[in-house]
Amino acid sequence: MKRAMAWWVPAKGKPLPMAPASVGLERDLEDWIESDVTIAVDDVLVIARQPITVWGTRLDLLGIDAEGNLVVLELKRKQTLRDTVAQAIEYAAWASKLTAEAVLSLADDKFGGREEFEEAFRKKFETDLPEVLNEAQRIVIVAPEIDDVTTTVVDYLATAYKMPINAAWFDVFDQADGERVLVRLTVVEEERARQRPPTDHRPPAKTLDDMRSLALQNNALEPLNELLQLHEVLPSLAIYQTNLNLRKKALDYPSYLAGISIYPSQQGHPDCVTIALNPSNLARVFGATEEAATELVVSLRSALPTVPTTWIGWERFEVRTVDQARTVTQRLRALAHGGAQAAPLRINGGGSQTDAPSPLPTTV
Numbered sequence: 209m210k211r212a213m214a215w216w217v218p219a220k221g222k223p224l225p226m227a228p229a230s231v232g233l234e235r236d237l238e239d240w241i242e243s244d245v246t247i248a249v250d251d252v253l254v255i256a257r258q259p260i261t262v263w264g265t266r267l268d269l270l271g272i273d274a275e276g277n278l279v280v281l282e283l284k285r286k287q288t289l290r291d292t293v294a295q296a297i298e299y300a301a302w303a304s305k306l307t308a309e310a311v312l313s314l315a316d317d318k319f320g321g322r323e324e325f326e327e328a329f330r331k332k333f334e335t336d337l338p339e340v341l342n343e344a345q346r347i348v349i350v351a352p353e354i355d356d357v358t359t360t361v362v363d364y365l366a367t368a369y370k371m372p373i374n375a376a377w378f379d380v381f382d383q384a385d386g387e388r389v390l391v392r393l394t395v396v397e398e399e400r401a402r403q404r405p406p407t408d409h410r411p412p413a414k415t416l417d418d419m420r421s422l423a424l425q426n427n428a429l430e431p432l433n434e435l436l437q438l439h440e441v442l443p444s445l446a447i448y449q450t451n452l453n454l455r456k457k458a459l460d461y462p463s464y465l466a467g468i469s470i471y472p473s474q475q476g477h478p479d480c481v482t483i484a485l486n487p488s489n490l491a492r493v494f495g496a497t498e499e500a501a502t503e504l505v506v507s508l509r510s511a512l513p514t515v516p517t518t519w520i521g522w523e524r525f526e527v528r529t530v531d532q533a534r535t536v537t538q539r540l541r542a543l544a545h546g547g548a549q550a551a552p553l554r555i556n557g558g559g560s561q562t563d564a565p566s567p568l569p570t571t572v
Contacts, residue, residue, distance in 0.1 A: 214381045214389060226381035226389060237352060237378075238268070238283050240390075245271065245281070247390065248350045248376050252279045253332045255315040255325070267299040270314065272329070275448075276338035277345060278303045278311065284351035289358040292349055296373075300345045308341040327520050334466045334489075336519075338449050349375035354395065362395045414447050423472035427479045432472050434533035435481065441544035442467040442493070450475065458492035465489045468540065477515065480528040483536065486521050494544045504539050511535050 215223035241247050245254050252271035259270055269281040280303055282296035306314075312322065319325040329337045349362065354377040365371040374396045381389040423432040435454075439445065442454035444464055450473060453466040469484040471477075485508070487501040494501070505523050512532055515524035527533050 214379070214391060216383070226383065228379065228381055237350065238285075241269065241281070241283065241350060245269065247392065248281060249279065249348050249374075252281070252348075253329060254281075255311070255318050257318070259314055261299065261302040262305075263298075263302070265295075265299075267296075267302075270303065272311070272315070272341075273346070274333040274335065276341040276343070278306070278342050279346045279348060281348045281350060284349070289349075289351060289355060290361075292351070293358065293361060293373075293375075296347045296349055300347050303342070303345050306342055311341050330519060330522075334455070334464065335446070335448055335453055335469065336451065340449060344372065346372040347374070349373070351375070351377050353377045354393075359395050366396045414449055416445070416447060416452070419447060419452050419470075419472050423481060426472060426474050426481075428472060428481045428528070430530045431527045431533040432470065432481050434530050434537060435468070435470055435483065435527065438468060438537050438540055441541055456493040458489075459495070465493050467493050468536075477526055480526040481533075482515055482524060483527055484517070484519065484522050484524045486519075486523075488521055490540070490543060494546075496543050496546060500543060500546065504543050507539065508536065 214226040216226050217223045242254075242257065245252055249271075251273050253273075254269050254271045256270040258266045258268065260266055267280060268283045271279040271281060273279055280296055280299045282292055282299060284292045312325070315325040316322050319328050326337050349358075354362075354375050358375060362373055362375045365373050374394055376392055376394045379391040379393065381391070383389065420429060420432060423429045438454050442456050444455040444457070446453045446455055446464070446466075451469055451471045453469050455464040455466050458465050466484075466486070467490055471482040471484075475482065485505050487498060487505050490496065490504065491498045491501040508523075508525055512525035512527060512535075515526060517524045525536075527536060
């Protein structure tokens, strides 16, 4: 079994080895993960605790990822790890049969309503809830420790059968002040565990050309191409099923923030692209003041038709012409050049992504 070693490094002095904690985790682990699921897995929003399956059993935690797929989190308790793995696979089979409406019903119960769930999803993943839900499932086994047999089984399932399964366990270290340090380890590298084999019913990932094709069908290709010029100041491109986000890493945020979200298809708004902006995001990615970012968004109200939205903190607009799109790009560039330089970019989860500010082609 893999074991981590840890050292505490004081501001001045030599690294000091930390002693492994002598207390067990099993009684604490569920409470910790329920309060913060990122202890076990990063890219998941919990949508249900202890949901009842058709067999009358209860799985521990059910989550959803940025692509709208379900993640089964099963915690080892009194049963053996072998039983825990088998049970988690059983729960994933149950989850695979849930309709989109059933998924939404579970999430609505957890968050207190559809709007609240959609807002929580946007806050977690910086994009709106996908139209297609539960096209694939993933399993995460969580235990205080994982034995060598379970490690071999999980790795075999993930490698030989391409099953989207992983297992996480923890090393704990005592500090002199009575506090503890928790270190997470996983059987499968987490980036690889997120990759799923293609399925017949899973929609293929969208590309930039797909987004341009949607805009062309909607008589809105030229405004989209003008808006894409913002890649000069928002160089990270995340592409989803119905929209794309131009993003950047902010100094005070551990992930990317969307500077602008663009919807090129009709979606009730023919002959235009729909854009969404959040002044708080703009201030953080460009190092500008909240006042300057808010003033920019407010100024667009007189230049563009507005679209009603339930997104807290966001405003939506229709962009019908190249001139309107140019108004958006010019004002965002001005805000970007007036603010401080944000942190260097790194690739971070989300849809299909590009990360280099190289010129984007202007044809379909």
